[in-house]
Amino acid sequence: MDKLRRFIPLPEQSFFLFGPRGTGKSTWLRQVFPDALFLDLLDPAVHRSLEARPERLIELVTASPEAEIVVVDEVQRVPELLSAVHSLIETRPGLRFVLTGSSARKLRRGGVNLLAGRALNRSLHPFMAAELPVFDLTHALRFGMLPLVWASPQPADVLATYASLYLDQEIRMEGWARDAGSFARFLEAVSFSHASVLNAAEVARECEVERRTVVRYLEVLEDLLLSF
Incomplete structure (x- = not known):
């Protein structure tokens, strides 16, 4: 780049x-x-x-x-x-x-x-x-604006690999989530709450886990600087 x-x-x-x-x-x-x-x-x-x-x-x-x-x-x-x-x-x-x-x-x-x-x-x-010479709103809404993804000719593949990286290296290897399958379902469910009010109980129902588990998973995302 x-x-x-x-x-x-x-x-x-x-x-x-x-x-x-x-x-x-x-x-x-x-x-x-x-x-x-x-x-x-x-x-x-x-x-x-x-x-x-x-x-x-x-x-x-x-x-x-x-x-x-x-x-x-x-x-x-x-x-x-x-x-x-x-x-x-x-x-x-x-x-x-x-x-x-x-x-x-x-x-x-x-x-x-x-x-x-x-x-x-x-x-x-x-x-x-404003940091980009050319801004594409459709691209930004679809793939986000991580430099790693933005600069790639295959943003969908890079984004999928990025999510897998965190699931495997940062989450599973560190033991922050005991059940990697539940955490993977959580990531998919919580992605639909982007830029909206988060209902932890609803996410828990979709993931088939307890609400406190979702709260713990959210803390992991905050610690990884992936959510605010």
Whole structure:
């Protein structure tokens, strides 16, 4: 995709950038900070190394003294890194961290150090119409405006794969929904409540689950930044 402008003000200090998968966080940050030290926790080798020893982050940053900005992509995959980030912010004045995340669940429920106000919060959502050189209302209503889907010549297939990704990788692997079949039915049922008043009891009846189960599933979607 060509470089596109996103309407998000850049802080002058370290910040978290939250947003669901596919909103273009990594792509946008590589465009905005081309000279940053970039650590992608979706890279298996990087993830294994830092998960085994989070303090390696300090070693990596120390070995790159020219780096003024450090991007840690998908920081929720190794929440313990935030203690190392905190230490570096305290000892390296002028060093800025950009910490992206597609799930607030692990960070919030893990009780990890959230930098005690030393990093601001920003969010990146799907495209706004004004961010696009050409806006197609019919396409937007049918497929949504996730950059990952919008840029694809086969948006229906990409959208189906995207839903499957969350069902398999984010939900089933993390054990957030014990019954993947019920959660899949929930996703289909709740999609008809888009931009309308949500009736959790009605969704529960359609999914053949208890209302409290639907409420828990909705909390999972909120934690994954997929619903508000």
